[in-house]
Amino acid sequence: MKQKGIGKMSGHSNWPEWIYVAVVIALMCYVGAEAWNVERLIEHVPEDAKLITVTGQQWLWTFEHEDGTKEIGELHLEKGEAYRFEIHSKDVIHSFNIHEYTVLMDAVPGRVNHVWFSPNVAGEFDIQCREYCGLIHYNMRGTLFVEDKGA
Amino acid sequence: MKVIIGFGLVLALLIVLPSVQNVMAAGDTPGEYLDRKELIWGLFYRLMIVAFTVGTVVSGMIVWLVLRFRESNPKAKPTSYEAEGNW
Numbered sequence: 001m002k003q004k005g006i007g008k009m010s011g012h013s014n015w016p017e018w019i020y021v022a023v024v025i026a027l028m029c030y031v032g033a034e035a036w037n038v039e040r041l042i043e044h045v046p047e048d049a050k051l052i053t054v055t056g057q058q059w060l061w062t063f064e065h066e067d068g069t070k071e072i073g074e075l076h077l078e079k080g081e082a083y084r085f086e087i088h089s090k091d092v093i094h095s096f097n098i099h100e101y102t103v104l105m106d107a108v109p110g111r112v113n114h115v116w117f118s119p120n121v122a123g124e125f126d127i128q129c130r131e132y133c134g135l136i137h138y139n140m141r142g143t144l145f146v147e148d149k150g151a
Numbered sequence: 152m153k154v155i156i157g158f159g160l161v162l163a164l165l166i167v168l169p170s171v172q173n174v175m176a177a178g179d180t181p182g183e184y185l186d187r188k189e190l191i192w193g194l195f196y197r198l199m200i201v202a203f204t205v206g207t208v209v210s211g212m213i214v215w216l217v218l219r220f221r222e223s224n225p226k227a228k229p230t231s232y233e234a235e236g237n238w
Binding site for chain 2 (some may be wrong): 012042
């Protein structure tokens with residue numbers, strides 16, 4: 001006997017299933033395209049971004065500006081400027097996080113990771129380690145001071 | 152042959168995508184920077200809308216299928232091929 005499609009044998013139509021599959025594929029494409037576009041925008045570092053070298057170690061953050069100025073546990077930035085962070089670790093894996101500015105990047109020993117952002121609101125914000133890194137991980141914190149230009 | 156073509160396509164994709172990405176991202180004006188927070192949370196909200204819409208449709212359809220095609224449903228009847236025993 002010649003094999004026929006289930007749809008034809010049962011008198012059912014397969015169209016709803018195909019429409020369903022097409023809608024799911026379309027949604028997946030939309031999700032992928034949106035995510036790709038946002039990732040593309042976020043990963044593109046502005047050419048005039050200032051470099052900040054961030055070093056994580058148990059259990060504090062050290063920051064070094066382009067001009068050699070060093071800060072421990074505190075970071076002073078200017079509002080409206082772009083900053084590129086080079087993130088290092090001296091011992092174990094940490095994660096550099098400024099929650100208010102959606103900045104999150106791992107600090108991995110033997111590797112340099114990058115992230116950038118431009119603070120657009122002046123004030124004080126928390127810097128914290130977001131990867132469990134030992135006994136005093138909970139207190140591996142810092143403060144970001146965003147100041148108006150020329151302040 | 153197919154493997155070579157497939158490999159070539161993957162390679163092309165790996166080269167083309169970063170190139171397009173680079174070109175599209177170029178040319179931003181100094182002093183005008185994107186708001187990372189707005190962008191990331193905006194993406195999150197849009198994707199949540201998609202996720203919850205799909206979740207609602209899929210779970211709604213499963214509930215409807217289970218209720219409609221249960222044996223105890225008064226409207227239940229065998230399909231033509233079941234009735235004929237024609238598998």
